[in-house]
Amino acid sequence: MSQWTGNETVDEAVARTLAGEALTREECLALLDESVDALTEGAAVVRDELAGEGVTTRGLGYVTRGICSQDCGFCAYSARHDADVEQHGVIEREKLRDAAKRAERKGAERFNIVSTRRGADSALRTDEWQEVLGAIETIREETDLEVDACLGFLEPDEAERLAGEGVKHYVHMVETSPRYFEEITSTHTFEERRRTLEVAREAGIDLISGIIVGMGETPVDRVDAARELRDIGIDVFSLNVLSPVAGTPVAEEVGTTPDITREGILQTLAVVRFVHPEIRIDTNTARAPITREEFLEASGNSIQLGDMIHYGDYPVSERESA
Numbered sequence: 001m002s003q004w005t006g007n008e009t010v011d012e013a014v015a016r017t018l019a020g021e022a023l024t025r026e027e028c029l030a031l032l033d034e035s036v037d038a039l040t041e042g043a044a045v046v047r048d049e050l051a052g053e054g055v056t057t058r059g060l061g062y063v064t065r066g067i068c069s070q071d072c073g074f075c076a077y078s079a080r081h082d083a084d085v086e087q088h089g090v091i092e093r094e095k096l097r098d099a100a101k102r103a104e105r106k107g108a109e110r111f112n113i114v115s116t117r118r119g120a121d122s123a124l125r126t127d128e129w130q131e132v133l134g135a136i137e138t139i140r141e142e143t144d145l146e147v148d149a150c151l152g153f154l155e156p157d158e159a160e161r162l163a164g165e166g167v168k169h170y171v172h173m174v175e176t177s178p179r180y181f182e183e184i185t186s187t188h189t190f191e192e193r194r195r196t197l198e199v200a201r202e203a204g205i206d207l208i209s210g211i212i213v214g215m216g217e218t219p220v221d222r223v224d225a226a227r228e229l230r231d232i233g234i235d236v237f238s239l240n241v242l243s244p245v246a247g248t249p250v251a252e253e254v255g256t257t258p259d260i261t262r263e264g265i266l267q268t269l270a271v272v273r274f275v276h277p278e279i280r281i282d283t284n285t286a287r288a289p290i291t292r293e294e295f296l297e298a299s300g301n302s303i304q305l306g307d308m309i310h311y312g313d314y315p316v317s318e319r320e321s322a
């Protein structure tokens with residue numbers, strides 16, 4: 001009988017991971033054939049030993065919302081789709097500060113400033129960029145929150161400016177594997193996303209990146225995306241469950257309920273934990289077939305308070321009370 005779960009393949013993966021060895025792609029793919037219970041149990045051992053059980057919470061506020069030029073098939077905020085979601089142009093720094101204070105009162109430790117744009121484009125949209133910088137400064141002065149930013153593609157000077165303002169994490173998803181990325185987005189590439197992560201890291205900002213599950217990708221795509229992120233070297237893995245929004249191409253393909261089961265999420269979480277044994281794994285579970293408690297009990301570490309980015313939307317009433 002093997003040591004942790006009784007499943008030989010999983011326990012071998014646990015032993016190698018605890019010894020500091022990285023699993024090969026073939027070994028990661030082999031895990032997909034094992035029982036979800038054993039995988040979850042093994043991943044929890046890895047989390048407890050190497051990443052710890054600490055849970056953090058975060059809130060977010062939008063600088064802009066719903067006017068993006070890009071065509072990501074899952075995204076309700078693309079101007080090219082017909083999703084019926086709240087939209088607005090640039091909002092003032094005071095409103096972002098107030099949202100941050102609300103999030104802090106509800107227990108958030110971090111606040112993410114989000115713009116649903118292709119990129120920061122500071123030279124093109126000077127006023128918006130100044131509002132972002134002002135909001136970061138105000139929130140840092142008036143709250144104890146760590147401030148993160150999610151503004152799309154970044155140039156090196158923009159990343160350095162954000163680092164200078166004290167931004168803790170740059171949040172930039174790769175969404176899925178390079179293979180599937182080409183099927184969901186035609187207006188930019190996986191490599192462009194990788195470059196922004198590298199630019200932010202070179203400026204000294206920690207990285208949050210991750211994937212969306214439930215948009216028609218395969219389990220192999222999820223493994224490949226997780227391994228790409230290991231090669232890039234991220235600090236927090238964000239595992240997002242898509243709640244497809246009517247009017248987006250992905251919702252037309254897979255319908256408007258998440259295209260993944262509870263077992264599929266647990267399997268993904270476990271394999272991500274084996275690929276990223278030492279870092280925090282965040283999630284949103286707003287409408288996913290898994291609860292926050294199940295996620296944290298498996299091998300996750302963090303939850304998001306309130307709104308979600310890009311991956312679905314709450315009705316306004318739920319958003320305000322979340």
Ligand code: SF4
Binds near residue numbers: 070071078116
């Ligand atoms: S995911 Fe980001 S880049 Fe893609 S359409 Fe949505 S806001 Fe734009």
